[in-house]
Amino acid sequence: MCYLTSGKHMLFYTSFLVVMALMVITAPVALMFGFGGALAARSHVTPLRWLGKGYTGMVRGVPDIIFFLFVPVAMDQGLEYLRNLYKCPPSDAPIWANNEFNVCAAAKLPLSTSPQVWHEAYGFALAVIAFSIVFGAFAANVLYGAMNAVPRAQLETAEAYGMSPKQVRRRILIPQMWTYALPGLSNLWMILIKATPLLFLLGVEDIVYWARELGSTKSAIYDYPHPDWRVWYFLVLLFYYLGMTRISEIYLGRLSARLSRGQATMAGEAMRKAGA
C-alpha cells in the first residue's frame, strides 16, 4: 500500500487534477469561441460571415488530432517569430533554414533560463488554446444550429415590440437558444472528456504519461519492483473515464429537464401536462 503513495504516484494523482483543470478551463473558453463563431456566421457583414462559416466548417473534414498537433507548434513558432522581430538584433538569416527554426535566445518562449514550472505551464497553456480552438469550432456548429432553431415568430414578436437587433439577440434569441443547444453541448462535453488523453500527444505530463511511466518495469532512472503493470494502470484510466462520462450523463440529464421547463418544445409540453 505504501508503494501506491510514493512520490511518483502522488504526481500521478495530481495529473488527474491537471486533466480536470484542462476540462474546466477549456469548456468556457471553447464556449466563448463558439459564441463568436456562431454570431459571426449569422452576421450580415459578408467577410465576417465567411470567417464564421470557415471556422465552423474546418472541423468537418479534418481529423481533430491534426489540429492538436498543429496548433501548439504553430502558436509557439508564431509567438517566437513576433518576439524575434523586435527583441533580436536584425539579421539576414532566414527563420526556417537548414531544417531548423532559428530565432535568437532572447526570443525563445519561455526563456531557456526560466524555471521548469514555466515550461510546463507554457505547454499546458498551448494545449488549452489548441483544445479551445477545436472545441470552439464544434460549439460554434451547435450554437449556430440552436440559434436557427429558435422559432422565427418569437424574434418577429420582439421586433414588433420595437426592440433593436441587439436587444432581440440579448433578450430573446440567446435565452431561448439554450434548450436547443443543450443536447449538442452535452454531447460536446462528453467528447471533451474523451479527448483529454490526447494531452499526452502535446507533451503534457498527464495521466497517460504517468500510467505508461509507472506501469512499465523500469523508468528512465531506475527499475520498478514489479513486472509490466501498464495494463492495470490503463484499466484504472478506463474506469476513471467511464465514471466521468456516467456522472456527466446523469447531471446533464437533470440540467436538460431544468432547461425544458416552460419551453415551447415537446419536452416542455410534456412537463406542463405532467404538472397540471
Add this chain to the structure above:
Amino acid sequence: MSCYDIIADYGLRSLGIGERILPRSDFTLCHQFTLIGSGLIWNLYFGLLALALGFFMATSLALAKAASNPLLRKPAEWFIFVFRGSPLFIQFFLAYEALVLLPKAGIEVFGITIQTAWTTKAWAGALFVLFLNTSAYAAEIFYGALRSVPKGDLEAADAYGFTGWKKFRKVVWPTMLRLAWPAYTNEAIFLFHATTLVYFSGFPAFQQRGDALYYAKFFADKTFNPFIPYPIAAFYFVCLTLVLITIFGVINRRLNRHLPGASRPKLKVRPQLIR
C-alpha cells in the same frame, strides 16, 4: 531527382515497398505529398475494414440491445457503454498493453499452438480495437433507429403475414438503415479520422511504415515547420471526407428511393461523434 522518381520510390513506402530509407534532407513538396499520401493507404485500410466488419457486428448488437431477453440485452448494453464511454486513445493503449502480455511462444489450445506475436502489430491489434469501437458507436445509432421504426410499417408486415427473418429482412432492417443512415455517415467520417490515432497510441510503426499523420509528424519534426505537412494531411482528409459523403449520399438515395421527393431526408453532415 524528379517528382516521378520520388513517387516511384516512396509511393508505396508505407507498405514497405520501394526505397527503405526515408529522406533525410532536401524535403521537397513532392516528398511530402508522396509520403503522406502513401500513409493514407493505412488510414483507408483501417477505416474500410473496421467499417465493413463493424457494420454486421453493430446490427447484431443493436438487435441484442433491443431484445427483451436480459441475457442478450445486458451484455450488449455493457459493451456499448464501455466502448462509447471511454476514449479510443485509452482503448488502444489498454489493448496494446494487454496483447503484449500474451505469452510470446504462443498459446496451446488442444495441442495446436496459436501464435500471438502478430496481435501486437498495428494491422491486427489496432484494427480489432477500431472494429469493436465503431461497432459500439454504430450499434447505438442503429438501436435508436430501430426504436423509431414506424409502428405502421410493422403492422403492414404483419398484415402481409411476414414473420421472423422475412419481416426483419424486408421491413425492419431497410427502415432501420434508412433512418440511421445520416448519423451512420457521420460515424463513418469520424471513424476515418480516428484511424490517425493508431500510430500515436502504443502501436509501433514497424520499419517506419505509418499512416498519413505519422509521416506528417515525421516531416514536421524534421523540418521544424508545421505549416506544410499538416495542411497536406488535412487536404488529403478533406478529400477523403468528400469521397465518403458522395458514396454514402448515393446509398442514402437508394435507401430512400421509394419515398416521394420532398420527404426524402438529405444527408446533413454534422460533427457529433468523435472519440
